Every structure is written in C-alpha cells, then in structure tokens.
Amino acid sequence: MAGIINATPVADPQQYKNVFVFLETREDKLLRPALEMIGVGKTIANKVNEKLYCIILGSDLKDMADEAVSYGCDVVLGAESPDLKTFRTMPYSHIVSNFVKSEKPNIFLIPATRNGRDLASRIAVSCQAGVTADCTEIDIETDTRILLANRPTYGESMLAEILCKRHRPQMATARPGIFPIPEKLKSPKGEIRINKVKIDKSLLKKEILEFRKKEAIDLTAAKVIVAGGMGLGKPEGFKMLGDLSNEIGGVIGATRPTADMGWITRDHQVGQTGQTVRPRFYLAAGISGKIQHIMGMKNSETILSINNDPQAEIFKYSDYVIVDDVYKVVPALLEEIRKYKKEHVGIAVENRESS
Amino acid sequence: MAVEIIVMVKQVPDSQEVVIDPVTMNLNRSMTRNVTNRADENALEAALSIKDKIGANVTVISMGPPQAETTMIECLARGADRAILVSDRFFGGADTYPTGLTLAATISKIGKYDIIIAGEESSDSSTGHVGPGVAEFLDIDQITYASNVDYEDGYVIGERELEDGTEVVKVPTPVLVTVLLNSNDPRRQTLRRKIDAIRKGFEVWNIEKVGLPPEWVGVRGSPTIVRRMRSIKEKERAGKKYDLTNLGELVKELYEKKVLKMEEE
Numbered sequence: 237m238a239g240i241i242n243a244t245p246v247a248d249p250q251q252y253k254n255v256f257v258f259l260e261t262r263e264d265k266l267l268r269p270a271l272e273m274i275g276v277g278k279t280i281a282n283k284v285n286e287k288l289y290c291i292i293l294g295s296d297l298k299d300m301a302d303e304a305v306s307y308g309c310d311v312v313l314g315a316e317s318p319d320l321k322t323f324r325t326m327p328y329s330h331i332v333s334n335f336v337k338s339e340k341p342n343i344f345l346i347p348a349t350r351n352g353r354d355l356a357s358r359i360a361v362s363c364q365a366g367v368t369a370d371c372t373e374i375d376i377e378t379d380t381r382i383l384l385a386n387r388p389t390y391g392e393s394m395l396a397e398i399l400c401k402r403h404r405p406q407m408a409t410a411r412p413g414i415f416p417i418p419e420k421l422k423s424p425k426g427e428i429r430i431n432k433v434k435i436d437k438s439l440l441k442k443e444i445l446e447f448r449k450k451e452a453i454d455l456t457a458a459k460v461i462v463a464g465g466m467g468l469g470k471p472e473g474f475k476m477l478g479d480l481s482n483e484i485g486g487v488i489g490a491t492r493p494t495a496d497m498g499w500i501t502r503d504h505q506v507g508q509t510g511q512t513v514r515p516r517f518y519l520a521a522g523i524s525g526k527i528q529h530i531m532g533m534k535n536s537e538t539i540l541s542i543n544n545d546p547q548a549e550i551f552k553y554s555d556y557v558i559v560d561d562v563y564k565v566v567p568a569l570l571e572e573i574r575k576y577k578k579e580h581v582g583i584a585v586e587n588r589e590s591s
Numbered sequence: 592m593a594v595e596i597i598v599m600v601k602q603v604p605d606s607q608e609v610v611i612d613p614v615t616m617n618l619n620r621s622m623t624r625n626v627t628n629r630a631d632e633n634a635l636e637a638a639l640s641i642k643d644k645i646g647a648n649v650t651v652i653s654m655g656p657p658q659a660e661t662t663m664i665e666c667l668a669r670g671a672d673r674a675i676l677v678s679d680r681f682f683g684g685a686d687t688y689p690t691g692l693t694l695a696a697t698i699s700k701i702g703k704y705d706i707i708i709a710g711e712e713s714s715d716s717s718t719g720h721v722g723p724g725v726a727e728f729l730d731i732d733q734i735t736y737a738s739n740v741d742y743e744d745g746y747v748i749g750e751r752e753l754e755d756g757t758e759v760v761k762v763p764t765p766v767l768v769t770v771l772l773n774s775n776d777p778r779r780q781t782l783r784r785k786i787d788a789i790r791k792g793f794e795v796w797n798i799e800k801v802g803l804p805p806e807w808v809g810v811r812g813s814p815t816i817v818r819r820m821r822s823i824k825e826k827e828r829a830g831k832k833y834d835l836t837n838l839g840e841l842v843k844e845l846y847e848k849k850v851l852k853m854e855e856e
C-alpha cells in the first residue's frame with residue numbers, strides 16, 4: 237500500500253490526539269497482552285486528559301468490545317468480517333492503517349508479540365510514523381504530549397529513551413508481561429463503534445493451512461513460580477523443585493542455560509529471551525542473578541532466593557535469602573510447608589465457612 | 592525463468608563482546624568485533640536450500656559501512672550468486688524507517704524478485720521491524736517468524752512460530768519472509784568458493800545508484816531519536832536472611848503475609 241515514500245514531510249501535531257491501542261485476539265477472544273495495552277494506554281491517556289481508543293478486528297466483536305470497555309476503554313473501533321477471525325498481515329495492516337489515517341491518534345501502542353510486531357512496522361511505514369520496538373517503560377511528557385518510549389538495549393544493560401518529535405502518530409510496541417492488567421471498572425462507560433467490512437480479495441491471498449496449538453505453560457499468568465538455575469547441577473533438580481511447586485500451587489521457571497542443557501523445555505525460560513513474569517511469589521533456586529534473567533522476573537511481588545554463594549547477585553534483588561545448598565534447603569522447606577499446612581488447614585476451612 | 596531470491600543481511604557487533612563507553616554510554620565500536628547477524632545466516636541458508644531444490648538466483652544485500660565487506664564475501668563464499676553493499680555516508684544513523692526505505696529502494700532497482708528473506712531480528716537493534724517495513728514499502732505480503740521455509744510452484748510455505756502455537760501458511764510470490772534464529776543449520780563457507788568470491792567481488796551502491804534523496808535517508812530520514820541512555824539499576828530489596836534452623840519461621844511469615852496461600856485460586 238505504501239510504495240517508496242518519504243518520512244520527512246511531517247504532520248501538524250495539533251491535529252493528532254488521543255491514545256490508541258491495538259488489541260490482539262485469538263479466535264475472537266482478547267489475549268492477555270491486549271489487556272496490558274488497555275492498562276498502559278489508559279494511564280497515558282489520563283495524564284493528558286485524552287481518550288483511550290481500542291482497535292479490535294475479528295469475526296464476532298461484541299463480547300470483546302464489552303470486555304475492552306469494562307477494563308477502561310473509552311471508544312472501541314471495530315472491524316468485523318469472517319475474513320478477520322484470524323490475524324493476517326495484509327487485511328489487518330490495511331484496516332488498521334485506515335483507522336489511523338482517518339482518526340489521527342497522537343499515540344498508538346501495539347503489543348510486542350509476534351503478530352504485534354508483524355503489524356506495527358507496516359503501520360508505521362504506511363502512516364509515515366516513528367515506532368519504538370519492545371518498550372518496557374512508557375510515559376508521556378504532559379506539556380508537549382510527547383511519548384517517552386523506553387526500551388532495553390545492549391543485552392538489557394541499558395535503557396534507551398526514544399522520542400519521535402515531528403511525526404504522528406507516535407508509535408511503540410510494548411513488551412508482553414511488563415505492564416499490569418488494570419482492574420475492571422464498576423460502572424464502565426464506553427462507546428462501541430463496530431463496522432462490518434468487506435475485505436478485498438487481493439488482501440486475502442495468504443492461506444492458513446493449519447494451526448498447531450501448543451499447550452504452552454503460561455508463566456505470565458502464574459501467581460507462584462519456582463525457578464531453577466544451573467546451581468541445580470543436574471536435570472533431576474527440576475523434579476525436586478516440581479514437588480515443592482506442586483505443594484504451593486506454582487509453575488516451574490528456569491534460566492536459559494538450564495533450557496540450553498535440555499534439563500527443561502524452553503517454554504519455562506524466564507528472562508530477556510524468555511518470558512517476562514510478575515507472580516506474587518518467585519522462588520529462585522541455584523540462580524546467579526545475571527541481568528538477562530533479572531529483567532524477566534524483577535517485577536515479582538516477593539522474591540526468595542537460595543544460593544550457596546553468599547556473594548550471589550540474585551540476593552540484591554531478593555526479599556528473602558537463604559545461603560545454602562539447594563539440595564538441603566528445598567526438601568527442608570517443603571517439609572516445613574507441609575507441616576504448616578497441616579496445622580492450619582482446619583483453620584482455613586473454618587475461616588472460609590464463616591466468611 | 593529462475594526464481595529470484597533476495598536476502599537482507601546486516602553486520603552487527605559480536606554481542607558477546609559488547610563494550611560500552613562509560614562516559615558517552617555509546618557502543619565502543621573500536622573494541623568490538625563485527626560479525627554477520629546470526630539470524631541472517633539462517634535467512635541465507637533458507638534461500639540456499641530453495642536454490643538447491645529449484646535452482647534460484649540468490650542476491651544478498653546489506654546497508655552498512657565499508658567494513659561490512661567481510662559479510663559480503665562470507666555470503667558469497669557460502670553460496671550466494673551476487674552481493675550488493677549499499678554504502679554511503681548519507682545512510683548513517685538510520686532508524687528502522689529509512690533502513691527499510693533504503694533496502695526497498697535497492698530491491699526495486701535490482702528489479703525482479705520473487706522471495707525476499709530477512710532474519711527475525713538483528714542482535715544490535717532487535718526490533719524485527721526492518722523486514723516488514725520493506726514489505727510495506729514494496730506492498731507485498733509477508734511471513735514473519737518462520738521456520739521450515741519451502742517453495743513450490745509460485746508459493747512459499749512456511750511455519751510461523753507464535754507464542755501459543757505454530758501457524759502453517761502458504762502465500763503466492765512475491766513475498767517477504769523473516770526467519771527464526773537457529774531455524775536451520777547454515778552451511779559453511781568453502782575455501783574454493785571463498786577464493787572465487789574474493790576474485791569475483793561484490794558491488795557497492797551509493798545513494799545515487801539507489802536513487803533516493805539524501806534527506807530521506809540516514810539520520811535525517813529517521814522519525815525517532817534516542818534522547819538518552821540510562822544504565823538499568825534495579826532497586827535492591829531487603830534480603831532478609833534465613834537458614835536451615837529457622838525455615839519454619841520463614842514459612843509462617845510467607846503464609847501470614849499472604850505471599851503463599853493455603854489454596855491457589
């Protein structure tokens with residue numbers, strides 16, 4: 237759609253307003269990163285007293301639109317067609333670009349998921365906008381309404397603040413798992429504009445032959461994560477962690493080298509090249525605390541780490557620290573937890589019945 | 592007529608050796624070795640295996656400074672038929688927009704193309720935006736995050752790895768594909784081909800040859816600017832110490848503070 241076009245002719249920023257977010261879906265359901273976009277988008281919109289618009293594409297939008305409004309979206313812009321049920325680059329980028337060109341948002345955020353990145357760059361080119369990829373901090377300068385898009389760089393050791401001064405919209409993709417999901421509103425109010433659209437055949441040449449769903453472990457939704465590192469010394473270490481994790485309703489996390497070694501599958505990996513998590517409780521067993529791992533778990537509410545090296549980096553990021561051998565600590569901890577639960581299970585039941 | 596494949600490769604600092612100047616917060620390039628972006632080696636391999644199958648022409652293009660010549664020779668020595676280094680001081684400091692523009696303009700100048708292959712992302716900018724940007728400038732479809740890329744009778748079939756599964760897609764050419772890091776096993780350079788490559792050489796195209804006005808490219812054509820860099824300093828936490836003798840107290844505290852719950856909902 238774009239052709240070889242120049243980015244230099246710039247728009248008048250005054251004509252551009254409001255914050256737009258793209259909501260990623262599967263099978264006409266909002267994905268978790270979509271809710272994260274509503275959260276960060278709303279925060280920014282509120283700071284400059286603007287509205288949050290959510291763009292949703294799919295074959296049946298009603299429920300998704302209501303859900304977006306319940307999380308704080310002011311205006312839903314929807315395009316509905318059976319051809320839009322599954323993400324495909326050409327129809328999606330065509331429709332989303334047209335929304336952007338006609339509605340002129342000041343800011344447009346897209347999740348930095350694979351489909352999100354597939355889309356974002358095309359929109360930026362088509363709309364002659366600047367886009368910052370994979371942001372972990374997003375803010376706005378209230379007087380100028382300039383987006384402050386921050387992304388990690390140089391192996392996560394630095395944070396680059398990137399601005400787009402003359403082009404509109406100011407676009408960014410936001411790393412999944414970083415931005416919290418907002419609370420649902422008690423009495424949500426939002427406008428829903430859904431258009432039934434007909435998609436030109438020329439945009440529908442990509443055939444999706446098959447989708448093989450994988451039963452991926454969704455670490456991003458986990459409340460409790462028990463993670464292991466090279467300090468486990470052998471694959472069996474993860475079995476020991478599994479026993480502990482089962483007892484406290486957790487999911488197993490891992491560092492990259494343990495996945496590289498094949499001790500555990502890659503979908504358990506936490507960190508820069510794994511998942512970004514924010515559980516209520518993160519237990520780090522035999523993990524040194526290299527920045528690439530820390531980036532993926534630092535937003536955990538409470539962190540407990542076990543390491544036999546008193547100087548381990550991970551201790552700096554931990555609320556609770558145990559300096560000892562994982563093979564001594566983990567079984568002992570499991571035993572204490574069982575003991576505690578046994579002593580308190582009656583009380584818990586009583587509490588529930590009386591409340 | 593042979594299928595024409597264009598592979599986009601970038602030379603990047605070897606990520607294991609990145610040294611940052613503590614004063615300017617910039618990459619100290621004199622201290623780092625330059626290598627071919629690893630995912631781009633997978634992109635070239637995907638092209639060469641299609642060539643093995645149907646006899647395609649493979650052209651490698653790269654936008655970068657003159658030292659990227661080593662990458663050009665390397666790609667020829669692995670089996671590319673032609674290599675073009677797009678190099679001019681005007682192209683320096685480009686963000687993803689003018690990078691995509693410059694590469695798309697280069698591809699238009701080359702003329703015929705059926706398949707364009709890029710890496711999923713570069714290890715130094717890691718945006719994954721340049722590939723799709725080129726596709727948008729050229730107004731062609733794309734298959735991103737692909738593995739198992741195959742060509743059959745005017746169609747490219749690829750498997751897209753998404754967060755929750757694998758999508759198998761089929762798209763008529765022309766199409767741009769971005770391939771995953773480690774999605775194949777890049778063949779080695781052979782000494783004979785390396786000698787041939789050096790003898791044959793690669794082309795260098797400047798801004799006139801690409802045919803873009805200087806104000807559209809490089810720093811001047813970039814919508815975004817880096818305002819500042821901060822080192823990421825995480826706030827430190829209390830690190831309350833426990834040991835094997837008082838784990839019972841720790842467990843009690845975790846439950847009382849509702850960090851752990853009797854039953855996870």
Ligand SMILES: Cc1cc2nc3c(=O)[nH]c(=O)nc-3n(C[C@H](O)[C@H](O)[C@H](O)COP(=O)(O)OP(=O)(O)OC[C@H]3O[C@@H](n4cnc5c(N)ncnc54)[C@H](O)[C@@H]3O)c2cc1C
Pocket residue numbers: 391464465466467468469490491492493494505506507508509510511521522523524525526527528529532542543544545548560561562563606
């Ligand atoms: C581009 C890039 C991306 C990366 N992405 C990621 C990522 O996403 N996730 C990730 O995790 N890493 C990532 N890494 C790797 C990262 O830099 C570290 O190498 C890795 O996190 C270290 O893993 P570890 O803590 O398991 O191992 P190590 O660093 O080897 O640490 C093992 C720890 O175990 C302790 N220990 C040993 N024996 C015992 C014992 N018996 N009891 C208790 N403690 C013991 C040791 O004191 C040590 O602290 C990345 C690296 C790069 C360059």
Ligand SMILES: Nc1ncnc2c1ncn2[C@@H]1O[C@H](COP(=O)(O)O)[C@@H](O)[C@H]1O
Pocket residue numbers: 599600601628630631634652653654655687690694708709710711712713714716717718719720721722
């Ligand atoms: N300067 C460049 N020259 C050639 N190809 C590039 C260049 N920059 C990026 N690419 C291609 O685009 C892919 C994605 O890069 P990036 O968007 O920087 O993450 C790379 O893997 C390359 O295939």
